[in-house]
Amino acid sequence: MNLFYTQGDYGLLQCARNCFGETYxxxxQVREMVGRQKDQRVPSELVPRCPHCGAPMVPNLRVGGTFCEDRGWHEAASRYRAFCEAHSGDRVLYLELGVGDNTPVIIKYLFWNAVGRNGHATYACVNIGGACAPTxxxxxxxxxDDDIDELIQNV
Ligand SMILES: [Zn+2]
Known part of the structure; x- marks a missing residue:
């Protein structure tokens, strides 16, 4: 399966300062922390540090201005763009599951625009309290407007 983790990947760590542009x-590390945690705290020596600058390593998520778009991210972005271009006039379902309002320009607005440009495309959104589309x-x-987990369980 090809995924484009445009907003990041909880399975990756990056330097909090993004000093070297890579992820791990x-x-x-997570399994070790889970195994040794007590009262939702882990021993300090388990907190991962950047091998280059010593800053804490953090989950690879698009927050703040230090999000790491690593080589894998750029490769996935290229595949995604190529797919969108190759199918720009085809019957395409743009399925949006639980996308929030923090960064709508990353997914939601792109989907709306793509559907607007392609008369054969459909936009589908499942989101409690956030399912909407332009007229x-x-x-x-x-x-x-429903819980994604419940919806999938009932399909
Ligand atoms: Zn660093």
């Missing part, structure tokens, strides 16, 4: 898988694509939008 964190499964081993320009209302006729090709499926909006479900």
């Amino acid at each position: 898988g964190n499964e081993r 320009t694509i209302a006729g090709r939008s499926i909006l479900v």
Whole structure:
């Protein structure tokens, strides 16, 4: 499966300062922290540090101005752009599950614009209290104001 983790990946760590532009898988560290945590605290020596600058390592999530778009992110972005271009006039379902309002320009608005440009595309959104679409694509939008987990369990 090809995924584009445009907003980041909880399975990766990056330098809090993004001093070197790379990420690392964190499964081993997370499993060790889970195994040795007490009262939701881990021993200080388990807190990962950047091998280059010594800053804490943090989950690779788009927060603040230090998000690390590593080589894998750029490769996925290229694949995603190529897919969108290759299918810009095809029947495409833009399925949005639980996207919040913090960074709508990253996913939501791009989906709305893509559906607006392609008369064969459909926009579907599942989100408690956040399922909406502009009137320009209302006729090709499926909006479900419901819990994603419950919805999938009932499909
Ligand atoms: Zn660093």
